[in-house]
Amino acid sequence: MSELTVPSVRDLRQALRHNRRAHSDRTLGDLLTDVYLLAFLVVLYGGAGAYSLRRHLSQPLPAPEGTEASRAWLIVALLVALGAVAWRGLRLVGPLVTTPAVQAWIISSPISRRDWLITPLWWLSVIAGAAGAVVGAAAAWAGLTPQFALAALAGAGAGVVLAALAVRSQADSRVRTRRFTVADGVLAGTVVLVGAAVADATARVRLPFPPVPAFVAALVGVAAAAVAVRLAIQGLVRLDRTALAGGAQVAGAAMSAAVMLDPALLSGVVAASRWRRMGRVHSGHWLPGPPAWVLIQADLRRQWRRRADLFIWAALILLPYAVAVFAPPAVGSARIIAAFVATDRLAGGLRMVVRTPALRRALGGTDASLHWSHLAVPAIGLAVWWAATLPAGGVPAAPVVSALLALGVLGAVYRTATRKPMSYDGGIADSPFGPVPVNLLRQTVRGPDVVAVLVLIGLFTSHLGG
């Protein structure tokens, strides 16, 4: 019996590339056209972006007098929150994602799993590092430090650490079944931190911000990144089919949602994956009453089970207060936008009923009665949220205008939730910026368009009534 020779990953990749080329009818001309277009877009938009960034970086955000420490704490809180959200996002999709064909190669063949997966790991680290660098520079611009380059380096290190540790966590099967993760705890901690910073700025209790030299942060970031990447590489051999395939579905749905401009394509897959992890709930009975009352009970119970949405709703209460510390003139607009985002989190039941004809048939009643019953919880949530953020300021002095703005936010939430599945028919209109798919645009902005109008009304009426 002859001895089997396992090809190296490099040889296998080369062979696959060769086969792909043999089956492809793409000419060199096509390739050069694509490269030209890509380079054109990178130069055009990248250049504009870089110019805009340099201009902004040369003009640091002005801070209201005496709020420097609070601002610094808020920036740290936002960075931590961003890190926790990024962690959740990374873990949701993998973060190492492979096609089913690659999964078959690395699971079912004796090819070196580590060697195959190390290339995507490097790419992931580069992308995460670049994203982290941008965030670091933004934090410096917002007032954390005047040393942009070192802040960007520290940010890049943090980005790589997050991505690499997420890969390590992906390889750990024990972590996959946990309901609550460290990221959840960090997010909760962030809310406390923002609350403390807001209280600090409002009550003028000065909590000094520790003076950490930027080069120390950058050094720690780079060192931590090196250790994290080493840990991730060690974990690559333990990545099994479940770990690699789990996020591929979410990543595919995210891609479809982005291409088709329909976030529901992603949210459905994410929700199903979350509930599959949850598995069972404690069933309860409904209190007897008219249909609307039973539907409201069901919506409340579902809301209670979607604690992450409730958490975001509650956490967003702090946003207008935080903006009041950063940029007081923007509080009114930020409050309207945050109210919309917070209330929209509570409209999952309405979205479900609108998009699912089978549910409407099963539940009975009219479409209007089903819609109104599922709007009750968002309406109550908005009323509480609106009242809780009144002290942040930025509210039109005339109570009627304030009430109308709140009603408008509810209308925007209703409009967003009752958006029908995307239709890709419709004409293209010529504009000075090129062809515009009018129907697609109209569907995409359904809901946020009302918010934009409300922001304008808020700005124009902020001085009315005293």
Added chain:
Amino acid sequence: MGDREAGGAVVARKAGANEVLRIKGLRRSFGELHVLRDVNLSLRSGQICAVTGPNGAGKTTLLRCVAGTIKPDAGEIVLLGHAVDEADPRTRAAVASVLDDVDFFPDLSVAEHLELTAYLHATPDPVEVVEEMLTALSLEGARDQVPPTLSSGQRRRLALASCFVRPRRLLVLDEPEQRLDALGKQWLTEQLGREKKQGAAVLMASHDPELVDAVADVRLAIGE
């Protein structure tokens, strides 16, 4: 048993008294493809009509027209004296359906789903009815599970259970035997028999000759 007419149309005899559903001259096309041509049917209370035919013949299209989820190109569908409209609460109150678009709230358990349906349709003793249905369909073990965790067979049984925990005048079932095991099929046959006795009309598409032979009063052969 009703009589079969040429062209796949069947008219149940003695129509008129206790008529639940009347379909007259129904046509439906998808582009150039004529799926349903001049379908006529009258279904009385306590009658079961089995729609049979090969895949792609238009069985599901007919059922979806009757449930009101798609509009016919021509003809009329009258349910208890009024034209079928999916959004009409009278249609929703009268028709319990299991079609190919079945879906559930992902965050309510199996038992909660059934109880919610029962309450919304004012079923007497909803908790008791739901418990009986969970036992009958062997879903007791899954009572606290959320729908995304159910197997395809369990989802099918939950969809069927949703129809039977609420009052109904017409059951519209698209291949109800699909994904059911032998015991499940036996239960379905018995349940459909009970539906007849209780006076509900049933319009179902099926590929199972045994089930059709056991329960159907009328057969509507499409595309044969």
